[in-house]
Amino acid sequence: MLRRRWVDALVVVVVVLAFVLAPQAYSNETLLFQMMVYIALSQGVNILYGFTGYLPFGYVGFFGIGAYGASLLMLHLNWPPILALLGGGAIAVLLGLLLSPLLRLSGAYFAIASLAASQAVYLIVSNPALQNVTYGPYGIQLVSQFNPTLSYYVMVVILALTVAVVLYIRRSRFGTALQAMRDDPVSAAMAGVPVVRQRTFAWMISAAIAGLVGGAFAWQTSVFYPDAVFSLSISIFAIVFTLFGGAGTLLGPLFGSVVLYGMYNTIGISDPQYFQLIYGLLIILLVLFLPDGAASLLKRRGSHVL
Amino acid sequence: MLYALIAGVLFGLYYALIGLGLNLTFGVLRMVNLAHGDFVMIGGFAAVTAFSAWHLHPLWSLVLVAVLIFAVGIALYYVLVPRIAATKDPEMISLVLFFGLSQVIEALAVMRFGNNAQSIYEPVFGKAPVSILGQPFPAVWVVSGLVSLLALLLVYLYLYRTRIGYSTRAVMASREEAEVSGISVHKVSAIAFAIGLGLAAAAGALAPFMLGGITPDLGVGLTVTAFAVIVLGSLGNPIGTVAGGLIYGIALMLMQTYLPSWSALLPYLLLLLVLLVKPSGLFGRQVRSA
Numbered sequence: 001m002l003r004r005r006w007v008d009a010l011v012v013v014v015v016v017l018a019f020v021l022a023p024q025a026y027s028n029e030t031l032l033f034q035m036m037v038y039i040a041l042s043q044g045v046n047i048l049y050g051f052t053g054y055l056p057f058g059y060v061g062f063f064g065i066g067a068y069g070a071s072l073l074m075l076h077l078n079w080p081p082i083l084a085l086l087g088g089g090a091i092a093v094l095l096g097l098l099l100s101p102l103l104r105l106s107g108a109y110f111a112i113a114s115l116a117a118s119q120a121v122y123l124i125v126s127n128p129a130l131q132n133v134t135y136g137p138y139g140i141q142l143v144s145q146f147n148p149t150l151s152y153y154v155m156v157v158i159l160a161l162t163v164a165v166v167l168y169i170r171r172s173r174f175g176t177a178l179q180a181m182r183d184d185p186v187s188a189a190m191a192g193v194p195v196v197r198q199r200t201f202a203w204m205i206s207a208a209i210a211g212l213v214g215g216a217f218a219w220q221t222s223v224f225y226p227d228a229v230f231s232l233s234i235s236i237f238a239i240v241f242t243l244f245g246g247a248g249t250l251l252g253p254l255f256g257s258v259v260l261y262g263m264y265n266t267i268g269i270s271d272p273q274y275f276q277l278i279y280g281l282l283i284i285l286l287v288l289f290l291p292d293g294a295a296s297l298l299k300r301r302g303s304h305v306l
Numbered sequence: 307m308l309y310a311l312i313a314g315v316l317f318g319l320y321y322a323l324i325g326l327g328l329n330l331t332f333g334v335l336r337m338v339n340l341a342h343g344d345f346v347m348i349g350g351f352a353a354v355t356a357f358s359a360w361h362l363h364p365l366w367s368l369v370l371v372a373v374l375i376f377a378v379g380i381a382l383y384y385v386l387v388p389r390i391a392a393t394k395d396p397e398m399i400s401l402v403l404f405f406g407l408s409q410v411i412e413a414l415a416v417m418r419f420g421n422n423a424q425s426i427y428e429p430v431f432g433k434a435p436v437s438i439l440g441q442p443f444p445a446v447w448v449v450s451g452l453v454s455l456l457a458l459l460l461v462y463l464y465l466y467r468t469r470i471g472y473s474t475r476a477v478m479a480s481r482e483e484a485e486v487s488g489i490s491v492h493k494v495s496a497i498a499f500a501i502g503l504g505l506a507a508a509a510g511a512l513a514p515f516m517l518g519g520i521t522p523d524l525g526v527g528l529t530v531t532a533f534a535v536i537v538l539g540s541l542g543n544p545i546g547t548v549a550g551g552l553i554y555g556i557a558l559m560l561m562q563t564y565l566p567s568w569s570a571l572l573p574y575l576l577l578l579l580v581l582l583v584k585p586s587g588l589f590g591r592q593v594r595s596a
Binding site for chain 2 (some may be wrong): 105108282
């Protein structure tokens, strides 16, 4: 038991150190920042899909509402950035609460309903009729609050928290209960698991992560349009990174994000459509030949993957 | 008001055509083809290209592209689906797979056609408006409505008047039972899947007129719209799809008349509303929620 705690703490420390020290060795801080964004988002997807089996295609909705929530709190109410970030996370949780009836749906229904919900949020936020509140399609400017260094370290903190939460879920009764529900909700309920409450709780944790990450992204980027933070590709990246590494593990999505996002940046710079093509093919091949992710390769050899 | 209603019916039939293929695929495979909208987009580009290159009438393109995509569908089925069906969680995995396919199609379309909207601007269906109940409508809307109606009728006849259609409905009702009673499930499913894609492409050939310009990124939005239409009229129920299409079309036209700036929200809100209030759809029998 004690040894496990040490291993957990070590993982968090390694992740934090890696991203604190990385800017010394590699000057492209934006890339490192975005890599953290995707690690955190794919862990958020992982909490939901890996542990409860719900695939949130509309996960980007929480990211976008977090980005907008934090930005608007800074712009309209002059909140300091870190407080506004927490506010953005809280707004994402509220949205999660509002959308929690979606969890009554199963399988593909949930996936597509969440997609529809995120698009609906996007169309509301970017609607020209709400220009006075959200600046409509004209985007957000946070130039006065721009602080790339501080926002980078805030993101490191968010990432560390996310990793810690996933580790906690993996080790705790809560995580076991979630996995039991995923495999058979009826039996889990019979065994005394409060299915609806715990599932909703997982959903809101996942929403909070995306909201905080969205806020940090908005702060770091400081100038963005609504389609940048509600782009469906954000959900899809997070899902693919998770699947590639292996859902339900901690290291899987981490590995997936670092490898695939790194790859994205080596090939993706020149022409977006070539990247999209390679990516689409990669998804197809992945699903056809490695549906349980890279972690399954190790598991097949009998080793335990954290 | 009357104008919006009639236009709604014409568009509704068209949207039913877009949804029908997706519904057929879902009914038979229990998988949602997220690339459905991209096949509509392919049909659209095919019609535009055929018209500008050889002056081919869009109705001919419609037939040609439907047949071609049907053949592609058969091949695609045998490459992709049996592998997926063998995995732990086929419903989810197939979503991701078809999403990947949709990305590939979109990327190829951008490479071939660029990002600019393309359309057919010549009045190939005649300039004179068609008058229904004293209201003038563009001829192409009426033609699209009628073509959609014809396609819906053909699918109905296929499902209810042919032997293989009978087997298809058996597979829809229960895959296992159909298999043990000697139906070749893969053959039936492959044909249904291919018909679904063919219908999408056929709808696409009319898209330059009904949806405006064709762009490579049309796919995802169309897929969600199609999903809204079929959920509205119950999954796995082809007649429900027609009703779903009509409701959607009329609602869309009313929104565009009275609340134009919010009309883009309609498919999403309608979908959420139906899923939350009555997930089985308006004409469904079984509830499919957890």
